[in-house]
Amino acid sequence: MKILLVSVGTRGDMEPFLALGELLKAKKHEVTCAFPEQFQNLAEQSGLAFASLGKKFIELLNSEAGQAAMGGGSGWKKAKGAIKMALDQKPANQELLFRQRDHHEAIDPDLVLYSGKTVYTTLWQLKTSKKAILINPVPYMHYAEGHAHMAFNGNYGTLINRFTFALTDFGLAVNILMSQRWLKWKPKFSRRQILRVIRQTPCIYTVSPTLFPRPQNFPAPLQVLGHRERSLPSTWQPDESLSAFLARHSKVLFVTFGSMANANPVKNTQALLDILERNQIAAIINTADGGGLVPPAGFQSDYVHFVRRIPYDWVFPRMHAVIHHGGSGTTHMAVKHGCASMAIPHILDQFVWNDIQANLGVGPKGIKINKLSTRTLEPRLLDLWKNPAYKQKAEEAAKQMAKEDFAEELIGGIES
Incomplete structure (x- = not known):
């Protein structure tokens, strides 16, 4: 046919x-x-x-x-x-x-x-x-x-x-x-x-x-x-700096906005970095192609590692939790790999996936991108990171999806 x-x-x-x-x-x-x-x-x-x-x-x-x-x-x-x-x-x-x-x-x-x-x-x-x-x-x-x-x-x-x-x-x-x-x-x-x-x-x-x-x-x-x-067969391999970062940290958060842009990428990135550094949370931040997250010039940190275009099927199995834009594919992949998840929705169906994740119990309900600030993001991020129930629910959902x-x-x- x-x-x-x-x-x-x-x-x-x-x-x-x-x-x-x-x-x-x-x-x-x-x-x-x-x-x-x-x-x-x-x-x-x-x-x-x-x-x-x-x-x-x-x-x-x-x-x-x-x-x-x-x-x-x-x-x-x-x-x-x-x-x-x-x-x-x-x-x-x-x-x-x-x-x-x-x-x-x-x-x-x-x-x-x-x-x-x-x-x-x-x-x-x-x-x-x-x-x-x-x-x-x-x-x-x-x-x-x-x-x-x-x-x-x-x-x-x-x-x-x-x-x-x-x-x-x-x-x-x-x-x-x-x-x-x-x-x-x-x-x-x-x-x-x-x-x-x-x-x-x-x-x-x-x-x-x-x-x-x-x-x-x-x-x-x-x-x-x-x-x-x-x-598709995966041939991607991490560079030495990423491998060393993962070797140093057993519990890691992954952050990505995929191809989505936003009005204040520098401000939003800095708010995220302030929270991560203050609470000593190890995180990989994916800048991707959208320009929604931007590494500061000369930035160095023991807790944060920036990457670009990292394959999700490689990195998600190694993550404790994921903060993402709420796209359909990213939502599915995060749950499939048992990651506690929170969405920062930008448009349309991303708000639906934000609700679905929260109702499933795999993470707290996120905030829309134009409301993101240190004040609004920090309590939600800490809840995602510290509440073991989210990870447990995500792993249960992953087992169900595997069937x-x-x-x-x-x-x-x-x-x-």
């Missing part, structure tokens, strides 16, 4: 599709990944064919306005970034749309697995009557009793909760209608037709049921089939 995987967003949005692609390729399916061009190397690492969706979308996200709008700013700066991003996004969105159309037509897939951040596949389903499956790496994208849509994170009562899902469906339909105008299709599909496809398309949540048990009210086409990771293997269910749902 020819299968097209379509995803848009940051690297974390590509990972579930890459893991699925590897699984499908092993079953002899012909798999192509349609991602932004910046992620071509990821597809190639997994031995998957690649089709570029262009560079403009990621370039927009990485722009000053994009970083401010997506978590790097607060107050007026964030609003200004969002406005500028909205004004600048048309060329990027059109490139994504036209590239998606071209790849759907050229590959002529039997099946499309797609992200909710893409729009063309819904129109493709209407045009061809072929099958597509929505892939969701985050919870609460469909109505679940006792919770609003992920974008509104919370429980506001049944009526308002249902309204948040209807509102997001309506917004997506409007976006798809706009895309249809850009494509200049005739005859055009109606909003009613588009909404019907949105609501009837089967969905696989690539989320661990340990973290997000399948809601009882979910209809059969909505499945929660576990978190999968790519099976999860939904490969047969995934293949069965995709091939049916």
Whole structure:
């Protein structure tokens, strides 16, 4: 079967599709990944064919306005970034749309697995009557009793909760209608037709049921089939300084904000360093690519070691606890390796994962990035570090996750 995987967003949005692609390729399916061009190397690492969706979308996200709008700013700066991003996004969105159309037509897939951040596949389903499956790496994208849509994170009562899902469906339909105008299709599909496809398309949540048990009210086409990771061989090795640091400390905290930016990286890093030094807590701080954590010039410490782009599957098994931005992949990996965890959410689903971690008991509820200070962070960090119940709960959850293997269910749902 020819299968097209379509995803848009940051690297974390590509990972579930890459893991699925590897699984499908092993079953002899012909798999192509349609991602932004910046992620071509990821597809190639997994031995998957690649089709570029262009560079403009990621370039927009990485722009000053994009970083401010997506978590790097607060107050007026964030609003200004969002406005500028909205004004600048048309060329990027059109490139994504036209590239998606071209790849759907050229590959002529039997099946499309797609992200909710893409729009063309819904129109493709209407045009061809072929099958597509929505892939969701985050919870609460469909109505679940006792919770609003992920974008509104919370429980506001049944009526308002249902309204948040209807509102997001309506917004997506409007976006798809706009895309249809850009494509200049005739005859055009109606909003009613588009909404019907949105609501009837089967969905696989690539989320661990340990973290997000399948809601009882979910209809059969909505499945929660576990978190999968790519099976790439790890050849990474630590340098001498990191090896020496780990040899000196038997209990270590890992801190990362992944690719997320924030408005005050120097101030936030210093607040974290003050807490760690004052309480003599050994920590590895990952600066990654987002610029959200910045090592001070000439900084040296017996308790803190800065790294960049360290593989999580190497470092997490060696950590007692993790403070992170609350991305889906990082949340899963921290719990999988039995790490006590706390999120510092920046945007969207990260607030949901913050709640899920706290409710699971693997760590205290974190604070959002624009509220971070020594005063707000220190008591939470010390609680994470000193409360043995968090580590115990994380290790219990890790054992439960280790039992999860939904490969047969995934293949069965995709091939049916």
